[in-house]
Amino acid sequence: MAMDVNGVSIETDEEGFLVNLSDWNPDVALELAKGESIELTEQHWEVINFLREYYDEYQIAPAVRVLTKAIGKKLGPDKGNSKYLYDLFPYGPGKQACKIAGLPKPTGCI
Amino acid sequence: MAAAPNFEVAKLTGEITVPKLREGAMAGIKSYNANDKMQEALGFPGALVEDWHDRAIGKMGELLKKYRSLQVFMDACVHCGACTDKCHYYLGTSDPKNMPVARQELMRQVYRRYFTFAGKYFPKLVGAKDLTKEILDDWYSYYYQCSECRRCSVYCPYGIDTAEITMAGREILDSIGVGQKYSNEILGKLIRIGNNLGLPGPAILDTLQGLEEDVLDETGIPVRFPLDEEGAEVLLVTPSADFFSEPHVESLIGYAKVFHAAGISWTMSTKASEAGNFGLFIGSYENMRKAALRIRDAALELGVKRIVVGECGHAWRVAYSFWNTLTGVGDGAAEADEFAKKLQAQLDHSVPQPSHICEFTHDLLKRGVIKVDKSKNDHRIITFHDSCNVSRASRMGDMPGGQFIIPREVIKMVANHYQDMAPGTTHEATFCCGGGGGLLTDDLMEVRVKGAQPRMEAFKDVVDSNKVNFLALICAICKAQFTKVLPYYGYDMGMVGGVHQLVGTAIELPGLGAGPVEEEAEEAESEAAAAGDE
Numbered sequence: 001m002a003m004d005v006n007g008v009s010i011e012t013d014e015e016g017f018l019v020n021l022s023d024w025n026p027d028v029a030l031e032l033a034k035g036e037s038i039e040l041t042e043q044h045w046e047v048i049n050f051l052r053e054y055y056d057e058y059q060i061a062p063a064v065r066v067l068t069k070a071i072g073k074k075l076g077p078d079k080g081n082s083k084y085l086y087d088l089f090p091y092g093p094g095k096q097a098c099k100i101a102g103l104p105k106p107t108g109c110i
Numbered sequence: 111m112a113a114a115p116n117f118e119v120a121k122l123t124g125e126i127t128v129p130k131l132r133e134g135a136m137a138g139i140k141s142y143n144a145n146d147k148m149q150e151a152l153g154f155p156g157a158l159v160e161d162w163h164d165r166a167i168g169k170m171g172e173l174l175k176k177y178r179s180l181q182v183f184m185d186a187c188v189h190c191g192a193c194t195d196k197c198h199y200y201l202g203t204s205d206p207k208n209m210p211v212a213r214q215e216l217m218r219q220v221y222r223r224y225f226t227f228a229g230k231y232f233p234k235l236v237g238a239k240d241l242t243k244e245i246l247d248d249w250y251s252y253y254y255q256c257s258e259c260r261r262c263s264v265y266c267p268y269g270i271d272t273a274e275i276t277m278a279g280r281e282i283l284d285s286i287g288v289g290q291k292y293s294n295e296i297l298g299k300l301i302r303i304g305n306n307l308g309l310p311g312p313a314i315l316d317t318l319q320g321l322e323e324d325v326l327d328e329t330g331i332p333v334r335f336p337l338d339e340e341g342a343e344v345l346l347v348t349p350s351a352d353f354f355s356e357p358h359v360e361s362l363i364g365y366a367k368v369f370h371a372a373g374i375s376w377t378m379s380t381k382a383s384e385a386g387n388f389g390l391f392i393g394s395y396e397n398m399r400k401a402a403l404r405i406r407d408a409a410l411e412l413g414v415k416r417i418v419v420g421e422c423g424h425a426w427r428v429a430y431s432f433w434n435t436l437t438g439v440g441d442g443a444a445e446a447d448e449f450a451k452k453l454q455a456q457l458d459h460s461v462p463q464p465s466h467i468c469e470f471t472h473d474l475l476k477r478g479v480i481k482v483d484k485s486k487n488d489h490r491i492i493t494f495h496d497s498c499n500v501s502r503a504s505r506m507g508d509m510p511g512g513q514f515i516i517p518r519e520v521i522k523m524v525a526n527h528y529q530d531m532a533p534g535t536t537h538e539a540t541f542c543c544g545g546g547g548g549l550l551t552d553d554l555m556e557v558r559v560k561g562a563q564p565r566m567e568a569f570k571d572v573v574d575s576n577k578v579n580f581l582a583l584i585c586a587i588c589k590a591q592f593t594k595v596l597p598y599y600g601y602d603m604g605m606v607g608g609v610h611q612l613v614g615t616a617i618e619l620p621g622l623g624a625g626p627v628e629e630e631a632e633e634a635e636s637e638a639a640a641a642g643d644e
Contacts, residue, residue, distance in 0.1 A: 014142050014291075014553075015142070015552070015553070057312075058310060058312055058313040058316065059310055059313070060307070060308060060309050060310060060313045062313075063317050063320075063353060063354040063355070063359070064354065064355060064356050064359075065317070065320065065321075065324075065356070065359055066316065066317055066320055069320060069324075082356065094355075095552075106307060106308075106354070107292065107295060107296055107306075107307070107551070108296055108299075108305070108306035108307040108308075108349075108350055108351055108354070108386075109306060109349050109350075109351040109355075109358075109386060109422070109550060109586035109587045109589075109590055110307070110351045110354055110355040110358075110586075110590050
């Protein structure tokens with residue numbers, strides 16, 4: 001599968017995740033979010049940026065707890081919980097937010 | 111929180127009923143195929159090979175010779191029908207091809223055609239069929255609608271194990287280039303990186319350091335989560351989901367508190383950062399062994415005396431039933447296997463090798479080495495779901511049925527309110543969670559939700575009658591599956607948790623400077639023994 005972003009064809013897998021992680025840029029994120037029916041707000045971008053920073057350092061998405069804690073530290077304890085993240089990304093902060101952030105889908109016994 | 115499903119979800123009644131047949135109800139279900147990279151990483155062809163027909167039949171012949179069980183299962187069925195209403199996927203989907211006998215028949219029809227006299231010469235008379243592309247598609251669809259839970263085998267008068275037929279079906283499919291994305295991608299990560307999630311060492315370390323902070327904040331006690339520490343007594347091998355997911359991580363915190371309270375040195379390992387082994391699911395002995403050898407390497411490098419397995423159902427089957435010959439954990443390694451022999455000499459054989467975390471904790475609770483305040487769990491009314499692989503493919507402790515008794519005893523020793531689900535849905539008759547055996551993937555959500563229905567009916571019964579609000583589990587797949595599936599049936603995902611989450615809630619942690627706990631316990635034990643003598 002492929003999607004068109006600013007005239008460039010970007011390849012995605014059958015679940016809509018990027019095939020080449022280096023294809024990601026903010027416009028690609030907007031397009032991926034459209035596919036998820038999510039309008040990206042500043043709050044979404046805070047999560048997306050954290051995911052990308054973490055991935056750059058560890059080559060994997062952060063554990064749910066690591067993510068909620070980091071968001072809590074950065075944005076205040078009222079946002080450091082999974083409810084806040086599920087409100088932003090209803091299909092799950094792990095999978096849906098990772099998709100928009102251009103990360104591979106975390107899979108396993110999760 | 112779950113989005114509206116694009117399939118019908120049954121309304122629970124609290125009773126399990128056998129549905130009317132709906133032919134082809136799940137025929138369109140097909141999970142995503144593995145791509146060439148995922149296939150080749152496991153030694154399989156990247157895509158369907160041109161001579162797939164001959165190679166599939168060749169592979170079947172090979173498996174029939176290699177596994178005598180498969181040969182017997184192909185021949186022994188008398189179509190008595192005892193299994194027909196025993197599969198949770200049949201009960202939940204009404205598709206007759208999800209009856210165990212029909213699932214077996216998918217392979218048996220081909221077996222007859224190529225491997226029996228009557229089938230070779232009078233195929234129509236005996237229902238023998240050529241292997242066609244359509245049959246191959248059916249195999250892929252329905253062998254990935256079986257969780258290899260073995261419930262049907264309990265009721266078969268001949269003991270035919272559909273799980274083994276499913277495994278053989280998947281092995282044949284893999285050998286001709288048709289693999290499943292979910293299982294094969296994950297198994298590749300396990301063999302390459304060391305765990306199903308693909309967590310590299312630094313990510314595990316970062317997560318564990320975070321947990322140390324959290325527990326310190328919460329309790330004021332510096333409970334450690336050691337990683338790669340040479341000379342530790344115990345190596346804990348647990349599913350990588352325990353590092354990553356909720357509610358899994360709560361059990362990991364529970365294990366750490368148990369080791370801390372008992373004063374036993376332990377470590378986890380980046381190399382052996384996964385208990386699970388999807389090599390079992392796809393019937394690939396070679397890949398199962400490759401994955402299991404990481405655990406042997408880690409145990410040898412770290413010099414541990416004991417190996418304990420965390421809450422993971424199929425991992426415990428692999429550990430309990432296969433590790434001895436695969437890796438040398440336990441007895442039975444081949445004479446020529448130098449490293450297995452070395453590991454056997456290294457391990458302490460006065461304790462079970464390997465040990466399940468439940469039998470480990472159970473022993474400590476019974477001997478009074480760790481103490482608990484049961485009332486801390488008073489807000490919970492708990493029921494326990496027996497995991498399929500633990501129940502029907504392993505044991506715990508030294509008594510028959512220990513795998514049923516020990517987890518329940520652990521729960522009852524740390525909590526005041528416990529209620530079993532209905533007989534016929536527990537112990538060896540337990541229903542699968544619906545997500546086992548390689549089906550825990552989003553693209554099989556309909557199969558998972560429908561397959562969970564029998565368990566959900568039994569759960570509803572104890573929720574309604576006994577106000578149960580906590581479903582205790584000892585398997586990472588069960589935890590992930592129920593967390594996802596409960597909301598489809600109107601329950602909160604927060605009702606799901608691990609047995610060691612309960613232990614972690616109730617356990618009393620000795621503070622800084624507390625004396626050696628083992629000694630205190632021994633004193634208490636000898637006092638108790640003396641009191642008994644009087």
